[in-house]
Amino acid sequence: MKKLLMAVCSTVFLLGSAPAFSAGNELVWGDTLPKGLDPHVVYDVPMQVFMLNTYDGLYRYTGNPPELTPWLAESHTVSDDGRTWQFKLRAGITFHDGSPLTADDVAYSFQRLLTMGKGPSGALKPVLKAENVSKVDDLTVQFKLDRAYAPFLATMPLVSIVNQDLLKANEKDGDFGAAWLASNEAGSGAYALDAKTYRPQELADLYRNKNHFYGWDDNKKPIDVVRAHPVQETSTRVLALLRGDVHATDGYLPTDQVTRVEKADGVHVRKDESMRIMIIRMNNKRAPFDNLNFRKCVSHAFQYKGFISVVLKDLVARNPGPIPGNLWGVPKDVAGYNYDPDKAKQYCDAAKAEGAPLDRELEIHIQSALDQTTQSAQLLQQGLAELGVKVKLVASTWANLTSQAGSAETTPDMWVHWVSTYFVDPENWIGQMYDSDFQGTWKASSWYQNDDVDRMLREARSKTEQSERAKLYSAAYRQIVEDAADIWIYNTVVLRGVSDRIEGMKFSPVGSGAEFRWMSLKD
Amino acid sequence: MLLFVARRLLLILPILLGLLLLTFLMLRFGGGDPAAALAGDNATPEQIAQIREDLGLNQPIIVQFWDYLKDAVRGDFGVSAYSNRSVGLDIAQKLPATLELTFAALMIATVLGIFFGTLAGVYRNSVFDYLVRVISVTGLATASFWFAIMLQLVFAMEFDILPLRGRLPTGMEAPGTITGLYLIDALLHGRLDAFWEAFRHLVLPAVTISLGGLATIARFTRSAVIASMQSEFATYEQAVGYPRRRVVFPYVLRNSLVTPVTQVGLLFGAFVSNAVAVEAVFDWPGLGSYLVEAIFTSDYQAVLAVTLVIGAIYGVVNILVDLTHGLLDTRVAERM
Numbered sequence: 012m013k014k015l016l017m018a019v020c021s022t023v024f025l026l027g028s029a030p031a032f033s034a035g036n037e038l039v040w041g042d043t044l045p046k047g048l049d050p051h052v053v054y055d056v057p058m059q060v061f062m063l064n065t066y067d068g069l070y071r072y073t074g075n076p077p078e079l080t081p082w083l084a085e086s087h088t089v090s091d092d093g094r095t096w097q098f099k100l101r102a103g104i105t106f107h108d109g110s111p112l113t114a115d116d117v118a119y120s121f122q123r124l125l126t127m128g129k130g131p132s133g134a135l136k137p138v139l140k141a142e143n144v145s146k147v148d149d150l151t152v153q154f155k156l157d158r159a160y161a162p163f164l165a166t167m168p169l170v171s172i173v174n175q176d177l178l179k180a181n182e183k184d185g186d187f188g189a190a191w192l193a194s195n196e197a198g199s200g201a202y203a204l205d206a207k208t209y210r211p212q213e214l215a216d217l218y219r220n221k222n223h224f225y226g227w228d229d230n231k232k233p234i235d236v237v238r239a240h241p242v243q244e245t246s247t248r249v250l251a252l253l254r255g256d257v258h259a260t261d262g263y264l265p266t267d268q269v270t271r272v273e274k275a276d277g278v279h280v281r282k283d284e285s286m287r288i289m290i291i292r293m294n295n296k297r298a299p300f301d302n303l304n305f306r307k308c309v310s311h312a313f314q315y316k317g318f319i320s321v322v323l324k325d326l327v328a329r330n331p332g333p334i335p336g337n338l339w340g341v342p343k344d345v346a347g348y349n350y351d352p353d354k355a356k357q358y359c360d361a362a363k364a365e366g367a368p369l370d371r372e373l374e375i376h377i378q379s380a381l382d383q384t385t386q387s388a389q390l391l392q393q394g395l396a397e398l399g400v401k402v403k404l405v406a407s408t409w410a411n412l413t414s415q416a417g418s419a420e421t422t423p424d425m426w427v428h429w430v431s432t433y434f435v436d437p438e439n440w441i442g443q444m445y446d447s448d449f450q451g452t453w454k455a456s457s458w459y460q461n462d463d464v465d466r467m468l469r470e471a472r473s474k475t476e477q478s479e480r481a482k483l484y485s486a487a488y489r490q491i492v493e494d495a496a497d498i499w500i501y502n503t504v505v506l507r508g509v510s511d512r513i514e515g516m517k518f519s520p521v522g523s524g525a526e527f528r529w530m531s532l533k534d
Numbered sequence: 535m536l537l538f539v540a541r542r543l544l545l546i547l548p549i550l551l552g553l554l555l556l557t558f559l560m561l562r563f564g565g566g567d568p569a570a571a572l573a574g575d576n577a578t579p580e581q582i583a584q585i586r587e588d589l590g591l592n593q594p595i596i597v598q599f600w601d602y603l604k605d606a607v608r609g610d611f612g613v614s615a616y617s618n619r620s621v622g623l624d625i626a627q628k629l630p631a632t633l634e635l636t637f638a639a640l641m642i643a644t645v646l647g648i649f650f651g652t653l654a655g656v657y658r659n660s661v662f663d664y665l666v667r668v669i670s671v672t673g674l675a676t677a678s679f680w681f682a683i684m685l686q687l688v689f690a691m692e693f694d695i696l697p698l699r700g701r702l703p704t705g706m707e708a709p710g711t712i713t714g715l716y717l718i719d720a721l722l723h724g725r726l727d728a729f730w731e732a733f734r735h736l737v738l739p740a741v742t743i744s745l746g747g748l749a750t751i752a753r754f755t756r757s758a759v760i761a762s763m764q765s766e767f768a769t770y771e772q773a774v775g776y777p778r779r780r781v782v783f784p785y786v787l788r789n790s791l792v793t794p795v796t797q798v799g800l801l802f803g804a805f806v807s808n809a810v811a812v813e814a815v816f817d818w819p820g821l822g823s824y825l826v827e828a829i830f831t832s833d834y835q836a837v838l839a840v841t842l843v844i845g846a847i848y849g850v851v852n853i854l855v856d857l858t859h860g861l862l863d864t865r866v867a868e869r870m
Contacts, residue, residue: 037705047619049618128584132581133578189618193617211619211624214704238705241817243814247686247698250686250687254698380830408829414569417582449578
């Protein structure tokens with residue numbers, strides 16, 4: 012029957028399929044592309060991948076756990092008061108168009124980012140003004156911060172250095188060349204974009220930059236062409252991998268697809284612990300969440316083990332607090348909360364006795380496109396229902412939720428999201444999530460307020476010694492967990508389906524292992 | 535006839551205005567504002583406020599709508615808040631893909647639907663008629679998302695005779711843009727390799743989208759053919775000895791086509807909405823996927839522009855359907 016059908020189909024379509032891509036030294040990458048290509052406008056996980064491959068920064072994160080590696084800069088100095096930073100550039104670096112990369116380009120890049128005020132600028136804006144970035148000489152650039160800010164160095168990989176002359180030549184109405192750069196590239200990275208074949212969110216062809224400053228000695232057979240060709244739908248993405256249409260999927264394979272890929276020939280699943288924590292936020296300013304006992308009740312009503320082991324098949328790591336477990340600053344003895352209906356009931360009873368209004372129906376907002384937000388919300392709904400607390404699931408989108416987080420009145424009772432690695436410092440998580448100065452941003456949407464925690468987080472920000480900072484973060488961590496500000500669930504393991512032909516892949520939480528310069532393809 | 539077309543085109547304008555206003559209000563009152571998401575993941579509240587002001591989101595709603603309308607009338611759909619690219623340019627790149635897919639599906643549904651519907655009507659209560667009825671009910675009940683995956687599993691994975699996704703193989707250069715429809719552009723450039731690949735890539739998504747429409751058209755055609763076959767003129771023609779084939783094709787069929795052709799106009803709207811899911815499964819880089827992404831990110835400019843464009847195309851397709859009525863029935867043509 013199968014042969015007959017095959018014969019009929021073959022006759023109908025005259026001949027068999029063409030190869031999906033040339034079998035040469037060409038990689039087809041099936042992960043998402045950023046919406047626009049300007050690294051000073053868009054900053055998300057897909058952009059991290061584009062930036063890592065086509066641009067260079069002063070420093071770069073490498074390895075796991077990530078280490079700050081001097082990249083365009085060969086060294087830096089910082090003044091005793093922690094406010095003046097100078098970076099010395101390597102000599103002889105060129106952009107893709109062959110023009111030299113100098114301190115002028117570095118200063119322009121930071122000024123452009125800070126003036127436009129989009130993308131990753133939020134990490135720098137509180138401490139750095141555009142006019143305080145200046146060139147000292149052709150290979151030295153200087154930053155004068157408003158105040159000492161220890162995570163400053165950790166934010167350096169966020170800023171891509173762009174070709175000043177190229178952007179100025181494409182500037183329209185003082186837009187810093189932003190309209191042009193949305194579909195082009197002006198970097199010096201290991202790969203260069205072919206703007207002629209670029210189709211937004213559909214295809215980006217990247218060609219190896221043989222003159223990249225880092226050289227290619229450590230990779231005997233580097234990939235010459237990368238065709239970034241995203242696959243939108245999970246099912247199609249996996250089929251495309253199994254069929255050989257793409258060499259790699261995205262890094263968020265659903266658990267059911269992990270088994271499917273693992274059983275197939277010629278492909279496997281890479282599992283790398285990242286730094287992306289999943290959280291159910293609670294609006295600490297709104298009753299009944301303003302009651303500590305109620306927050307503890309909710310924290311004990313969530314089935315952590317059930318979610319992690321049954322739903323996610325142990326493909327993530329339990330993370331009991333507001334810093335990823337594989338980063339410094341985490342007090343290892345803090346176990347966090349566990350599912351305990353008896354304790355939950357005791358805390359709920361105590362909250363009720365204190366007058367917390369547990370009768371009203373609570374809302375938990377989920378992100379419609381992300382299944383895990385629904386699954387976790389349903390588990391919590393079930394856990395609280397057993398205690399007589401009603402919870403309603405409300406479907407929403409990331410754009411809506413981040414906009415609602417602008418004030419305590421509009422922030423939902425609870426919502427589910429992740430905090431990814433934008434820069435590798437506890438400041439990226441605990442610092443920006445629980446310092447009350449950040450209230451009004453989505454990261455601080457639990458509206459948690461504790462003066463001691465504020466003091467510790469601000470002090471940690473101003474100190475330069477990591478050991479001193481770690482003590483402060485640990486203390487703040489303990490207090491925040493004790494206050495049950497949110498429900499911290501797990502730290503992500505990146506699950507990426509990859510072809511067995513890929514060799515040399517190096518994982519780092521920033522960019523999720525998609526730095527093509529280390530990779531090669533087996534024949 | 536020209537007056538009719540001009541009148542109908544003018545009538546589209548208030549419809550589009552209403553559509554735009556409705557979409558604008560739904561987005562503004564139900565969708566939040568994109569400033570926070572746009573400001574990036576480490577943004578300060580001041581930055582978010584600044585972006586809100588830059589985008590004009592602090593203005594009264596009526597002022598925002600008026601500003602948008604003024605620009606849209608000039609053909610300026612603004613810039614995507616996220617990508618900084620011109621929304622008009624994005625649509626110009628993505629619309630041909632959706633049109634190519636939708637028209638291919640419409641063609642499959644119309645040709646096969648009328649063919650099977652006519653045969654089922656002529657051979658009423660035969661095995662063939664029952665078969666068409668079963669298939670058409672199944673076609674209407676089948677979720678296109680599921681059907682798409684089934685087609686992929688059979689034709690791309692199991693037998694490997696059709697591609698899994700996309701409009702062309704990865705790495706194949708697209709034919710130069712003239713219409714944006716790859717089949718036509720490939721022919722115009724003499725690129726037979728690209729034509730063949732574009733055709734192969736089109737088959738599965740077009741068949742998926744056409745399924746529901748094919749069933750609808752087959753059912754309407756069947757009913758209309760049965761009614762015509764029972765009418766006096768058909769009985770008379772058969773009585774005077776015309777062969778059945780001659781009765782059916784020039785006379786019965788022509789009288790039966792008005793209803794299914796009306797369906798074609800209505801189906802176009804259904805096909806475009808169906809394309810949202812089907813484009814995602816087959817990675818078809820059209821307006822459907824673009825719209826979904828824009829909705830999820832509250833990219834207002836993009837959502838409004840796509841709504842407007844789809845509304846305008848829907849209006850034009852329905853004018854064409856009315857004109858086809860005129861060709862099929864001279865009485866209708868006289869009233870135009």
